Amino acid sequence: MKSLELFYLKRYLKAPKRNLFRFSFVFMVLGIVLSVGILSAGLHLFQGYESTLKKLLLDSFAHISISSADSAMLSDEQSRSICKIAAQKEGVSSCAATLQFSLLAQNGAKIRAANLRAYGDSDAALYSRYVSKKDAKIKAGEVIVGHYLLEELGLSIGDTLSLNYPRLDRISPLGIPSSMYHYQIADAYRSGYYENDRSIVISTVEDARELMMLPQGYSKVELRLHDADDASDLARELIDQLGMNYIAIPWNLYAESLLRLVAMEKWMIFIVFSFLVLIAGINVISTVSTIIIDRRAEIAVLKTLGAGTSSIRRLFSFRVGIVGILSVVAGQIFGALLSWFVEKQGFYKLKGDVYFIDTLGAQITLENLMIIFMVSTALVFICIMIPLRHIERLQIIDIIRNKH
Numbered sequence: 271m272k273s274l275e276l277f278y279l280k281r282y283l284k285a286p287k288r289n290l291f292r293f294s295f296v297f298m299v300l301g302i303v304l305s306v307g308i309l310s311a312g313l314h315l316f317q318g319y320e321s322t323l324k325k326l327l328l329d330s331f332a333h334i335s336i337s338s339a340d341s342a343m344l345s346d347e348q349s350r351s352i353c354k355i356a357a358q359k360e361g362v363s364s365c366a367a368t369l370q371f372s373l374l375a376q377n378g379a380k381i382r383a384a385n386l387r388a389y390g391d392s393d394a395a396l397y398s399r400y401v402s403k404k405d406a407k408i409k410a411g412e413v414i415v416g417h418y419l420l421e422e423l424g425l426s427i428g429d430t431l432s433l434n435y436p437r438l439d440r441i442s443p444l445g446i447p448s449s450m451y452h453y454q455i456a457d458a459y460r461s462g463y464y465e466n467d468r469s470i471v472i473s474t475v476e477d478a479r480e481l482m483m484l485p486q487g488y489s490k491v492e493l494r495l496h497d498a499d500d501a502s503d504l505a506r507e508l509i510d511q512l513g514m515n516y517i518a519i520p521w522n523l524y525a526e527s528l529l530r531l532v533a534m535e536k537w538m539i540f541i542v543f544s545f546l547v548l549i550a551g552i553n554v555i556s557t558v559s560t561i562i563i564d565r566r567a568e569i570a571v572l573k574t575l576g577a578g579t580s581s582i583r584r585l586f587s588f589r590v591g592i593v594g595i596l597s598v599v600a601g602q603i604f605g606a607l608l609s610w611f612v613e614k615q616g617f618y619k620l621k622g623d624v625y626f627i628d629t630l631g632a633q634i635t636l637e638n639l640m641i642i643f644m645v646s647t648a649l650v651f652i653c654i655m656i657p658l659r660h661i662e663r664l665q666i667i668d669i670i671r672n673k674h
Contacts, residue, residue, distance in 0.1 A: 294557040295593065301550035302597035303604055306646050309543040310605020313638050315612060316536040318631035323532060326463040326627060327525050329399075332492030333501045335519045336508065343487030352491045355511055359504060361495050366393040367488040369478040374434040375415070375471060376450075377423040384419060385469045386433065388478035396494075397472055400461040410474055413453040417460035418468035418622070429455050433471065435481050451481050462629050464622025528626075540641075547646050551653030558590055559657040583658045587651070594650040598643060605642075606634055 336352055338344055344352075349367035356365045369388035374381055389396060401414055408414060413431060425431060434450045453473065460467055479485070495501060501520035508518050609632035622628040 294560045298553040298557040299593060299597045301553040302594060302650065303601040305546035305550040306598050306601025307604035307608055308546055310602050310642050311608040312543050313540050313642060314609040314632040314634050316539055317635060317638060318633040320532045320536055321633050322629060322631050323627055324529055326461055328498045328521065330461050330463045330466045331521055333495045333498045333521050334493040334505050335490050336516055337490035339515050339517050345487055349488050349491055356493055361497060361500050361504060362493055363496050364494040366396060366492050368490060368492055369475060370489045375419060375423060376432040376434055377425055380423050382419060382422055384471045386471045386473060386478060388473050388475045390475055397459060400459050401457045403457050408456050408474060410477060411453055412456040414457045414459050414472040415455050416467040416470040417458045420458055425455060427455050427458060431455055433481060449481055449483060462627050464626055464628060544645055547649050551649055554650055554653040555657050558654055562657060562660060586658055587654050590654050591651060595647060598646045602639060602642060
């Protein structure tokens with residue numbers, strides 16, 4: 271920075287009251303703070319939504335599901351063999367053989383489709399975090415039912431739930447036979463993932479086999495990993511070792527497209543909200559134009575003393591740029607507070623049947639903060655430089671003559 275520019279910049283900073291509290295400056299600052307704040311809040315909330323949705327998907331479903339290639343049930347020996355092989359792989363945190371199938375949950379005339387999952391006593395940790403009781407183990411004749419499924423059926427903890435399993439494999443001229451059993455509701459399951467909370471029913475393996483009329487066997491083996499992003503590579507390794515009689519399905523085969531869609535929507539929202547900063551840039555253009563008009567006599571004197579047009583441009587860009595950068599930072603702080611308020615407020619909640627989850631959270635990351643700061647600052651400085659082109663068109667002699 272040249273000495274002339276540095277001198278006038280220091281003089282500007284030492285006299286902020288005369289410069290900063292002009293109406294045009296205040297209007298410019300408010301515009302930048304509000305636009306950057308809305309942009310920041312929108313990105314933080316969408317980032318929180320994306321992270322929450324991914325976390326609930328990974329917590330609610332297996333990272334890798336291994337089942338028979340011909341859709342047959344897995345025997346106890348096969349399940350133990352798969353878990354033994356999986357345990358040797360680095361990154362596998364748990365292995366559980368499960369029974370899972372679709373059925374009907376009924377309470378009087380109210381009938382809803384449900385998804386029954388049966389776990390052994392040693393695998394209760396897979397769902398215990400989402401139930402209210404500390405001891406999540408269930409006994410024979412008891413079930414844990416999804417929170418929204420209970421609401422739709424009009425039931426509560428302690429009531430009796432009827433489960434009806436249509437036997438599609440035994441269709442006869444008389445119709446479709448079914449097996450129906452009644453279970454006591456031991457607890458409610460609420461993970462936050464709506465589709466899971468409105469359909470899941472958890473029972474013991476023995477009760478599930480009795481309902482399905484199976485003497486033994488499991489539907490699949492579920493693997494949980496320390497790093498879910500390694501699921502695809504590990505699934506291929508397991509199939510190479512287990513053979514073609516099994517199939518391994520990683521979680522991202524059915525959920526990654528949804529997460530990619532959410533990520534795309536997040537950046538689309540960012541692009542749309544960036545236009546708010548661009549609109550606020552109109553105030554920046556107006557403010558700089560007003561300063562040039564008000565300071566045209568000083569510009570004329572500086573040019574008379576030998577100051578170049580580029581030096582005068584840099585001087586004005588520094589003057590307005592400092593205010594613009596501070597406004598962007600203030601807008602980011604305002605956006606963080608706004609997103610925190612939206613997260614904590616209780617008068618609006620997400621609809622799970624529309625947004626998949628029913629909790630609204632915000633997540634602030636350094637990467638997003640840097641992106642917001644760079645994009646907003648770039649737009650502000652572009653708007654600053656647009657009116658500065660008119661400095662070289664000023665008629666110095668006419669300005670000095672009219673001034674004196």
